[in-house]
Amino acid sequence: MKHLLKSTFPLILAIIGFMFFATMTTSCKKEKKDPKPTLATTPLYDTLGWFIQGAQGKVAGNGTKMINDPDNPGKKIQAGRLAIRTVVDKAIMIIAADTVLNVYFPTLLSEVTAGNTTGYSHLLETFTDFVQQAVSSQEVYKGLPMTTAHTHATFSRFGDADHPTSDEADFDQFINDVGQAANSLNVPTSVTGQLATLLISVKGDIVH
Amino acid sequence: MSTKKKIKIAIFSLLGFCLLLFATLVVHIAIMVKGKSQLSSTTIQIARVDFQQELDADQLATIQEDIRALKGVKSSFFNPKSNILIYTFDNRENNAKKIYQEAIQSSNIISTRYVPSSEELEAGCPVINKNSFYGRLTDAISAIIN
Numbered sequence: 001m002k003h004l005l006k007s008t009f010p011l012i013l014a015i016i017g018f019m020f021f022a023t024m025t026t027s028c029k030k031e032k033k034d035p036k037p038t039l040a041t042t043p044l045y046d047t048l049g050w051f052i053q054g055a056q057g058k059v060a061g062n063g064t065k066m067i068n069d070p071d072n073p074g075k076k077i078q079a080g081r082l083a084i085r086t087v088v089d090k091a092i093m094i095i096a097a098d099t100v101l102n103v104y105f106p107t108l109l110s111e112v113t114a115g116n117t118t119g120y121s122h123l124l125e126t127f128t129d130f131v132q133q134a135v136s137s138q139e140v141y142k143g144l145p146m147t148t149a150h151t152h153a154t155f156s157r158f159g160d161a162d163h164p165t166s167d168e169a170d171f172d173q174f175i176n177d178v179g180q181a182a183n184s185l186n187v188p189t190s191v192t193g194q195l196a197t198l199l200i201s202v203k204g205d206i207v208h
Numbered sequence: 209m210s211t212k213k214k215i216k217i218a219i220f221s222l223l224g225f226c227l228l229l230f231a232t233l234v235v236h237i238a239i240m241v242k243g244k245s246q247l248s249s250t251t252i253q254i255a256r257v258d259f260q261q262e263l264d265a266d267q268l269a270t271i272q273e274d275i276r277a278l279k280g281v282k283s284s285f286f287n288p289k290s291n292i293l294i295y296t297f298d299n300r301e302n303n304a305k306k307i308y309q310e311a312i313q314s315s316n317i318i319s320t321r322y323v324p325s326s327e328e329l330e331a332g333c334p335v336i337n338k339n340s341f342y343g344r345l346t347d348a349i350s351a352i353i354n
Contacts, residue, residue: 090285092254093254093294094285096294097285097290097292099290106324109254109323109324111303111304112299113299114251114300114303116299117250117347120249120254121250121252124249
């Protein structure tokens with residue numbers, strides 16, 4: 001046994017070294033953390049954060065302000081993100097009831113065993129990440145690039161050979177549903193307009 | 209070296225290699241999930257009911273009231289254009305079928321509970337299968353280090 005360990009030890013050590021090196025350098029390209037990171041923000045992100053907190057006092061700085069997460073007891077969330085997630089949550093409900101768009105999101109309705117993570121919660125999170133990145137400039141979205149995700153040739157789950165990309169009418173309907181969600185939550189029209197303008201800016205990546 | 213010994217070395221090497229692969233996977237997941245907060249509303253599920261007849265304001269109000277009174281139900285939304293009702297609920301407290309039976313089927317309004325087929329689930333917006341081995345392992349590691 002002693003001899004066995006002695007003969008395989010250098011090999012094991014080499015494998016450990018290689019795997020450690022591979023893990024640290026290739027698969028997990030995580031950016032080095034700034035000791036005191038300053039979160040990026042914009043006037044629109046601050047306005048959304050200010051709005052979700054009751055629209056009192058000055059607007060500046062409210063986007064990145066950490067507040068209690070009502071859906072995640074004991075956790076904090078940026079006020080701007082909470083506002084966006086609230087709109088996205090409502091938008092997902094509207095999209096799920098919209099026969100033009102719900103064909104693109106069947107995973108929303110997938111039923112999982114009690115206690116397990118649902119497709120709805122995952123979409124809520126990634127959709128929120130995407131909008132948060134567009135609004136605040138913080139790099140939080142980790143999903144596929146929009147063009148790749150909305151082209152059948154590069155992402156087979158999207159559409160089919162006859163409908164390889166989404167059309168303009170679908171995209172307009174999507175903007176409409178998000179707008180309807182924001183309006184139902186009494187988001188001021190000017191803020192909804194800015195949000196819509198931002199989303200329309202990625203239209204070229206989705207409809208092409 | 210005897211054949212028995214060679215087999216022993218091969219088995220130990222293989223086991224050791226598998227162990228190292230697993231350890232690498234764990235370290236990889238740990239690095240990726242470190243600092244990432246847990247998803248909110250992880251167990252909130254969404255369900256859909258299609259009505260085959262027009263609902264008047266009273267019927268709709270009754271259904272919405274009944275559904276929201278059920279255990280675990282978070283919210284509901286009705287689209288009059290498509291005659292579709294959407295509701296969200298916590299899947300630890302209730303399930304889509306039971307909610308449908310208790311709040312809608314009992315009202316005798318013609319409707320069907322919509323459940324996507326496996327083909328439909330293969331298409332559309334991707335969602336990681338959190339119930340897979342990888343998904344469960346990621347959740348477990350995330351819960352330990354975050």
